[in-house]
Amino acid sequence: MLYREVGQFKTSYAADQAIFPIAQDRWFVLALVVFAFIGVPLIANQYLYTEVLIPVLILSLAAIGLNILTGYCGQLSLGTGGFMAVGAYAAYNLALRVPEVNLILVFLFGGLMATLVGILFGLPSLRIKGFYLAVATLAAQFFLEWAFARVKWFTNYAPSGSVAVGQLDVFGIPIDTPGRHYLLVLSIVVILALAATNLVRGRIGRTWMAMRDMDIAAEIIGIRPLHAKLSAFAISSFYIGVAGALWGFVRLGSWEPLAFDINRSFQVLFMVIIGGLGSILGSFLGAAFIVLTPIFLNQLPNLIGISLSTAAISHIEFMLFGALIVFFLIVEPHGFARLWAIGKEKLRLWPFPY
Amino acid sequence: MLGPILETLIGGLLTGILYSLVALGFVLIFKASGVFNFAQGAMVLFAALALARLSEVMPFLLALALSALIMIALAYAIEFLVLRHLVNQEGIILFMATLGITYFLDGFGQSVWGSDIYKIRLGLPQDPIFILESMFPGGLLIDPAELVAAVICAVMVAVLAVFFQVTRVGRALRAVADDHQAAQSVGIPLNHIWLMVWAVSGLVALVAGMIWGAKLGVQFSISLVALKALPVLILGGLTSIPGAIVGGLIIGAGEKLAEVLLSPVLIRWFDLAGGGIENWFAYVLALVFLLVRPQGLFGERIIERI
Numbered sequence: 001m002l003y004r005e006v007g008q009f010k011t012s013y014a015a016d017q018a019i020f021p022i023a024q025d026r027w028f029v030l031a032l033v034v035f036a037f038i039g040v041p042l043i044a045n046q047y048l049y050t051e052v053l054i055p056v057l058i059l060s061l062a063a064i065g066l067n068i069l070t071g072y073c074g075q076l077s078l079g080t081g082g083f084m085a086v087g088a089y090a091a092y093n094l095a096l097r098v099p100e101v102n103l104i105l106v107f108l109f110g111g112l113m114a115t116l117v118g119i120l121f122g123l124p125s126l127r128i129k130g131f132y133l134a135v136a137t138l139a140a141q142f143f144l145e146w147a148f149a150r151v152k153w154f155t156n157y158a159p160s161g162s163v164a165v166g167q168l169d170v171f172g173i174p175i176d177t178p179g180r181h182y183l184l185v186l187s188i189v190v191i192l193a194l195a196a197t198n199l200v201r202g203r204i205g206r207t208w209m210a211m212r213d214m215d216i217a218a219e220i221i222g223i224r225p226l227h228a229k230l231s232a233f234a235i236s237s238f239y240i241g242v243a244g245a246l247w248g249f250v251r252l253g254s255w256e257p258l259a260f261d262i263n264r265s266f267q268v269l270f271m272v273i274i275g276g277l278g279s280i281l282g283s284f285l286g287a288a289f290i291v292l293t294p295i296f297l298n299q300l301p302n303l304i305g306i307s308l309s310t311a312a313i314s315h316i317e318f319m320l321f322g323a324l325i326v327f328f329l330i331v332e333p334h335g336f337a338r339l340w341a342i343g344k345e346k347l348r349l350w351p352f353p354y
Numbered sequence: 355m356l357g358p359i360l361e362t363l364i365g366g367l368l369t370g371i372l373y374s375l376v377a378l379g380f381v382l383i384f385k386a387s388g389v390f391n392f393a394q395g396a397m398v399l400f401a402a403l404a405l406a407r408l409s410e411v412m413p414f415l416l417a418l419a420l421s422a423l424i425m426i427a428l429a430y431a432i433e434f435l436v437l438r439h440l441v442n443q444e445g446i447i448l449f450m451a452t453l454g455i456t457y458f459l460d461g462f463g464q465s466v467w468g469s470d471i472y473k474i475r476l477g478l479p480q481d482p483i484f485i486l487e488s489m490f491p492g493g494l495l496i497d498p499a500e501l502v503a504a505v506i507c508a509v510m511v512a513v514l515a516v517f518f519q520v521t522r523v524g525r526a527l528r529a530v531a532d533d534h535q536a537a538q539s540v541g542i543p544l545n546h547i548w549l550m551v552w553a554v555s556g557l558v559a560l561v562a563g564m565i566w567g568a569k570l571g572v573q574f575s576i577s578l579v580a581l582k583a584l585p586v587l588i589l590g591g592l593t594s595i596p597g598a599i600v601g602g603l604i605i606g607a608g609e610k611l612a613e614v615l616l617s618p619v620l621i622r623w624f625d626l627a628g629g630g631i632e633n634w635f636a637y638v639l640a641l642v643f644l645l646v647r648p649q650g651l652f653g654e655r656i657i658e659r660i
Binding site for chain 2: 124333
């Protein structure tokens with residue numbers, strides 16, 4: 001590769017088990033994080049913040065959550081939108097009814113409520129498998145969507161059915177500009193992504209993967225399916241719930257249940273598949289791809305200088321988006337994460353053949 | 355009290371048959387190729403749009419024949435452009451591919467055929483008919499259009515059953531459904547069979563699109579009917595044609611009865627802003643059935659080995 005890993009000896013267990021065992025990787029990731037925190041705010045404008053960076057980060061978090069469940073534990077779920085809604089509405093209700101609570105705790109509360117609901121809807125997974133389970137999780141999606149549209153208490157008896165949050169502030173710092181929104185989201189996503197990376201490397205992540213690869217064999221070697229599956233549902237729902245709360249509070253500001261409909265579930269599932277099942281990095285890449293593609297397709301007619309009606313543009317957008325998904329699945333069914341791994345492996349030896 | 359409930363029940367059963375019509379398309383493809391084809395709903399919409407627009411400019415039967423050809427061509431295109439390249443991939447990848455096809459077809463159909471609401475005129479009788487007037491005051495109201503739809507559906511199931519049981523192709527289809535490798539080793543061409551299955555389910559989509567289009571008008575929301583077919587599918591079992599029919603009846607009757615009987619209770623207890631539990635009741639009903647029989651009512655029992 002452009003750098004060599006030669007001469008970097010691991011002399012302790014800690015060094016052997018580091019997340020980034022190679023020094024150059026470590027520095028690269030550190031530089032990337034520093035750039036995201038310091039460099040980006042220097043160059044980004046409002047459009048970049050609100051339309052690109054914040055959605056990508058929040059949906060990456062949701063994708064990490066779904067990846068834990070689908071990519072690591074092998075339980076296909078189509079209820080992501082519903083769990084995001086739980087996070088958003090739980091956070092809204094806490095912020096509304098106990099205004100003095102810190103915003104971070106509000107988000108965590110959203111995540112915890114989503115965890116409870118996730119465990120509840122995860123219970124059938126102990127009996128139902130595969131596509132049967134996928135359709136069963138749709139029950140969660142439609143039921144939750146319906147509950148937030150119909151139960152008036154959740155929306156504080158708002159006549160329009162939509163809810164809005166007021167001024168956000170964390171530890172006395174008002175979060176009022178897109179730049180500050182971005183930094184808040186970035187901090188939460190970085191911490192949770194790091195936690196997820198460690199979770200999936202640890203004991204619990206290994207039980208999930210054993211469950212995914214062959215559940216009966218996993219059971220025989222002593223992994224309890226109840227614990228493995230429900231913990232995957234719980235942690236996945238926590239991530240998705242926090243992402244939902246962030247989406248409602250930071251990205252939207254005011255929302256209706258429609259913001260978390262089944263298309264949101266499919267969107268996040270696309271991110272996980274296109275990014276790569278069972279990869280945290282893939283969740284970020286997939287989210288970036290799925291958020292950026294429609295923006296690009298939207299600009300395409302302007303770029304090549306033809307004018308079309310808005311309806312025609314949206315139809316063509318649908319077409320191209322669908323075609324791109326199919327194209328990527330055919331070219332690399334294991335997603336961007338796999339492409340990245342292949343590229344890295346190739347570059348490791350480059351320019352020598354072996 | 356019994357009269358209205360019975361009326362709801364009959365209405366629900368008739369709607370349920372229409373659900374099973376959509377579910378049938380899913381089952382055919384899943385049985386033969388193991389693909390969970392989410393695009394079935396989009397195919398229904400596409401077929402209905404084609405039929406509605408074509409019948410504006412030509413006689414209905416000609417339009418029907420032409421739409422059938424279009425659906426077969428579509429099946430060919432899907433097999434040739436997508437499925438052929440995804441052989442041996444995991445189920446979830448194929449499922450995602452059909453989701454991509456769904457997006458594509460939704461956009462493609464509406465760009466080609468237009469996105470307004472169109473009508474399909476089947477010349478179905480419109481006046482409601484009343485039965486059992488001697489037993490209930492005023493009799494029970496039945497929508498004759500739904501009755502005709504149910505008959506069409508029954509005929510189609512019968513035709514499919516004969517096709518599967520008696521014909522040479524049908525036997526090959528069952529062989530492939532049983533075991534891909536064994537079927538291939540006795541010389542059944544897998545690609546042809548898949549093409550055939552997609553074409554047949556395209557035609558089933560055309561019939562479903564025709565009937566739903568006549569009922570609701572041809573518009574984007576038709577593709578959402580597919581979401582109603584999913585609980586039917588898992589309730590009956592993903593691989594069973596009779597399951598699709600029985601599941602449709604249970605779901606159709608269950609959700610209509612729930613809307614009438616359960617909705618007012620829920621509204622009173624939880625102070626809801628309106629009912630509409632039809633949206634999720636079918637799924638919860640299917641879920642409850644699955645907890646008892648995880649492979650659906652008629653699905654093949656899953657035997658797992660290490």
